[in-house]
Amino acid sequence: MSKATGEDGKDGDSIKITQDENNVYFELADGTIITIARSNKTEEGDTQIIQFKDAKVKAICVQNWDTNDDDELSYGEAAKVTSIRKFFRGTTIQSFDELQYFTGIDEIGTDAFSNCSKLKEIYCTPTNPPTLDGNTVFSSIASNAVFYVPSASVNNYKTADEWKAYADQIVGYDF
Known part of the structure; x- marks a missing residue:
């Protein structure tokens, strides 16, 4: 588990962050869970998208x-x-x-x-x-x-x- 901080560090103890191979999960103090994918996926499935510089x-x-x-x-x-x-x-x-x-x-x-x-x-x-x-x-x-x-x-x-x-x-x- 990692620690996250909000404004002035006040809510650092109220967010629980966990992850698996596909997602990062943010559990807020009120029990709400926010899920964010770790990588971009294409319709083909598990192939990542190239991030172009230009x-x-x-x-x-x-x-x-x-x-x-x-x-x-x-x-x-x-x-x-x-x-x-x-x-x-x-x-x-x-x-x-x-x-x-x-x-x-x-x-x-x-x-x-x-x-x-x-x-x-x-x-x-x-x-x-x-x-x-x-x-x-x-x-x-x-x-x-x-x-x-x-x-x-x-x-x-x-x-x-x-x-x-x-x-x-x-x-x-x-x-």
């Missing part, structure tokens, strides 16, 4: 890969994506940290992130580098952009034909 990235991802039409993108929905096309081309996104949840990516298409001049961080989790369809996938992104890849796969990325041009920008990351 609203533009979320809007693009939801528009293209929200398969259950809940206006959210779950980890499960992201993991099923195998290819990214021109959806982000020319946008003002600065980071796509959430790309790390797209664990099924095996190809990034022509111009997928071209002209995203503010894009500085790309997190790519596949241990085998996804195929880049041509040399314009990341054209005109920020010149100081960093590609975060699995630490154990840095050499795989730096030596993959399509990724060689970005070798100096590839950094290992423990996902």
Whole structure:
């Protein structure tokens, strides 16, 4: 049991807080119990929803890969994506940290992130580098952009034909 405090700490002893794997329960002094879910759930059941840092990235991802039409993108929905096309081309996104949840990516298409001049961080989790369809996938992104890849796969990325041009920008990351 945890202790909660209200205004000036006066009601700290009048609230009982307990939890289980799914919910947090607040029992008030009058016996009222308030239940709050510990995580967001999708209609698919036990798959959590990705919390996007950039609203533009979320809007693009939801528009293209929200398969259950809940206006959210779950980890499960992201993991099923195998290819990214021109959806982000020319946008003002600065980071796509959430790309790390797209664990099924095996190809990034022509111009997928071209002209995203503010894009500085790309997190790519596949241990085998996804195929880049041509040399314009990341054209005109920020010149100081960093590609975060699995630490154990840095050499795989730096030596993959399509990724060689970005070798100096590839950094290992423990996902």
